[in-house]
Amino acid sequence: MGSYLNPGNFSFCGSLRSKIYVDKSELIAKTNEVLCTEQRYICVSRPRRFGKSMAANMLAAYYDRSENTEELFQNLAIREDKSYKENLNQYDVIKINMQEFLSMSGTMEEMLEMLKNYLAADFEETYPEVRFRDEKNLIQVMKDVFSYTRCPFVILIDEWDCLFREYKQDKDAQKKYLDFLRAWLKDKDYVALAYMTGILPIKKYGSHSALNMFTEYSMTDPGDLAEYFGFTEREVSALCKKYEMSFEEAKTWYDGYQLIAHRQTGDEIYSMYSPKSVVEAMLRHKFGTYWNQTETYEALKIYIQMDMDGLKDSVVRMLAGEAVPIHIGTFS
Structure with a gap:
């Protein structure tokens, strides 16, 4: 087991182990397909605190072949799916x-250099018996490991879009980053699944797609x-019943x-509904504006x-x- x-x-x-856990394990059936x-290649974009990272952690636990995690899923809905056993701990x-x-x-x-070096270090530590043609070339390292194991990779990338949020005006950096992801992932036999999450959807930056x-x-x-x-x-509704909270009030606050x-x-x-808001309301037994406290309004203020x-x-x-109608298809 490595860091990455x-x-x-x-x-x-x-x-x-959390007091409130809502079973989203049937997502695994979709990725298995x-x-x-x-x-x-799957990219999921949602606002903050909508369960993106939790889902990625779940996928990691399910596919990771370094440990037997069957016990973790024994009470979850995915256990009933026909693809469950076939892909559990196989990648x-x-x-x-x-x-x-x-x-x-x-x-x-x-x-990017740090990412490549850290991943390569994990590979060398996990597979010391593999002869690497070029330890500094991440793509070649993964090709070498795949050639040895014949076991493809499930690649989970959280916050894939952070560079576009922090380097808004640096088109050259954006292009180099996209080129790296394309070269690393596209049409590679060693990729069984590439799953990315972020706030921003993938979009066309200039003429570069x-x-x-x-x-x-x-x-x-x-x-x-x-x-x-x-x-x-x-x-x-089920959570409101369990915690004796008004569903109609929850709907008014968070729908x-x-x-x-x-x-x-x-x-x-x-x-x-925002999971952050609902969970906080149930645990505190009080409705409030919990989700918008996780981020400032500064970014929105600039656009306004x-x-x-x-x-x-x-x-x-x-x-x-x-109500203000908008055409989201023209957003860039």
Whole structure:
């Protein structure tokens, strides 16, 4: 078990031990469907505190072949899925948080160099019997390991978009970062699953579309992953009953999103709740504005002050209770 290669199940155990744990394990059935296929590239974008990191920890615990984690899933819904046993603890897992690497470095180049070196160190420690052609070349190192084990990797990248949030104006750094991700992940036989999470969806930066192999599941187009990020109305209702809280009041406070999942059988609308808000309300037995305390309004304030396309007036109208239609497909 390494720091980034097969990191174990400690984080997911923490989620299971929590006073409130809502089972989202059926997400695993969705990722199992795309393992080692052309659709093995998934990117999930949601606001902060919507369960993205918890889901990544769960996937790491499920796929990691360095430990037997069957006991962790014995009471979860995924156990009933036909793909459960077939893929449990069958893959080498790489799990990284890009924000962690960016925070430890001064530049984008330094961040990527640190990432490559740390991953290579984990590989050398875990597979000392492998003859590496070039220890400084991450792609070649992973090719060498895959050639030896014939076991592809599940690659989990949390906060994939941190560089775009902190290097907003540095187009060159953005391009180099996208080029790295493309070269590392695209069309590589050693990738069984590449799963990324972030706040921002993947989008086209200028004329550069390096990550077009990913299927995006965003707030505005969640597809069949809609129910796995955030709490559904059914889940919130069950928690309110357990903690003797008013569901109608919870709905008034926290029912801030309606997600439309496009399915072959027709569109399905999900009322989604912020897990942070609901959990805090249940544990404190008091409704309050818990989620927006996790982030400042400074970033939003800048855009409102710029008043692009009459944004300031639109915000005032919405605060007054009016609806303001927008076309999200043109956002860049």
